[in-house]
Amino acid sequence: MATSAECADERGQEGPIRCIFFSEFHHIAGPKITCQVPDNFVSKDIFDNVSVYIIPKAQLQRSTITVTLKEFKILGFPVRIDNKKYARNAFYFNLCFVCDAEARTVHYEPVVKKMSEFLIALEIENCFLSASGDKTRLAQMLQHVMLDLNMHKMCTLTEGTMTSHLKVVRQAPEPKPILDHQVPIFLEGREAFQSDQWDLTTQQVLPYIDGFNHVARIAAEADVENNLVKSCVQNLVYYGVVTLIPIFQYSNVYATTPKLKKLAEDVELQDKCVAYASKSLRQPAYLRDIYRMYASMTHGSSMRDLCQRLNPQNLRINERRLVQFGLIEGLIRRIYKYPIHIPSNSTEEGRTNPIYKYFTGAFNLDEICCCIGQSVAQIEEIVERDPNVVMLWK
Template sequence: MLKAPDFIKCIFFSEFHPKKGPKITYQVPSNYISKEVFDAVHVYIITKPDLQNRLITINALGHKIVGCPVCIDDHKYKRNALIFNLCLVFDVLTQTCKYEIVVKKLATYLTQLELEREFLSNADSKQRLPEILQEILTKLNMCGHCSIPMSESNTIHLKVSPCVTDLPMIEEQDVPILLPDHSGPNLHHWDLTTQQIIGYIDGFNHVLRIASEADVEINLVKACVQNLLHYKVVKIISIFQQHQMSQSYLRAKNYKKSVSSLLLVMVATCLISVMYLSCTATSLQGQQLEICVLGTTPMALGLMKRNLHSMD
């Protein structure tokens, strides 16, 4: 169980209503964030485009609110866009850095569910949100992680990680490389998304290609790779370094093949040049063929004398 000061006090789903404007649609527990508080800070929750898809922390009016506003542009929506934000609420003194990846993942999961299944724009499926929010709040506070099945092919996996500072941003062209002696958890302890992508981390694939081949949304791949980087399971090189390493590897491989071929030719030439055959006739056992090599013996070469029957 998390320490009391680190508890999530509230979790709420807000959206831009086409007639009413920014509003809290669902929150757990109910009425934790009052309408007056929300109205005072909603410009940082349902934001302008410049602040969308970014983590935003608001410390005001006795609350610390962490969210990631999302906008999905499509003509099928009223006003041609669906704007929403799922936020976590804490005490003002809580260190919230370890929850940032949770908030980012929630935004990504809800975006993916909406694009694939219209989860948020469909009234029936949207009614599941209060139940989902309650389960997230309870399990993250109790044990720091949760897995919530959304459908046969979609499951929300969340885990509260220790605060991480100074981790580099993961770019699409970055190439992760697995470290041989990492100290991170075993593979089956990772979330399913990490398990899905880790097989494509081979030192050659960059992040964009991993996302494509593993069929995982690019922001989820970046978050997973950043988490693996924190646990020292991988290191990151640029695609230019990877290209140079690949060229060096190919040159070394071709050089090794050339040397091997040359040695085979030299050995074959040497054997042909020093080997001769001598045949001696015997009266009782027919013809005996002896293979002799200068400077050594037939036994040293693994060769045996063989008797050949007379061809009379």
């Protein structure tokens, strides 16, 4: 069993709420569950084993607490209301959501807290929780919340003159740091994006996001400091507005992934692909030609070789958008080149050219190009001249 305010397993999948229960501290009987839906989902034996975390010490009051058991996970927000009208001068309670043990629950934390605050207000206003042993109305409320949150991810609670709106907001993991050579691309059409909802720096950067400009180029063309551009792009990635793909060049090599099979089976994906990769919607490309181009992408065959062999222009295919769509949907992946300098009787150039510090196998050609401002062809020429430098493809 693990307990922590941040114990939720970030690697788990989001799952439904299995149970909601209300527990309180009885001045004679101690901690107990006084209402739960469905009934008896959490047994008395299990509750007794974890009750010290459900109704905890004062230091943990009003903190999100997660208790992970073998079968399920309990998420709560323990509360104490101080008032001399209560036995022991305080009323202790905890509203808890119960999910599967492996489920991700971090997105429920704000909901549990907000609903607890609603119950606090009801208790202070009219002793809604403590006045009677009859918890029928509370049970109806818990049932309503569980059904609506599971089905619609939102719920409205009304009791007397008080109303509270609950909503489950998916919390995406923090995006990885943005690199100079990465290319942001809109996941939906640019026309669906409302730029006036974003800050001024993001609005300045947006016109240069076209699926081909890498971050360093966007910074230069937008005349915005590089780290600010990275922050803007990272924010857009977090909210699912853009994703990141590699720089497109005809010297690039791509390879198919197992997801290409989905293109042969999913009609909706096929329609999206044809619309995205065709030169003109009036005369769309044939799916068989698009599929053949994807299937021809393999190690050792550059995009230039592929275009010379299959002539996508005659097939009404926009090869640049074809690659974009394949990368976004995971149908293909980029094969990167990593130069590695093997110490030997180093050439004079190896001792003097600062580019050699990048020939460690940790930097691909895209990264090196952005760092030193040279083209892929220039770097490959250096590699070709020096027998002590080898190229790793992966």
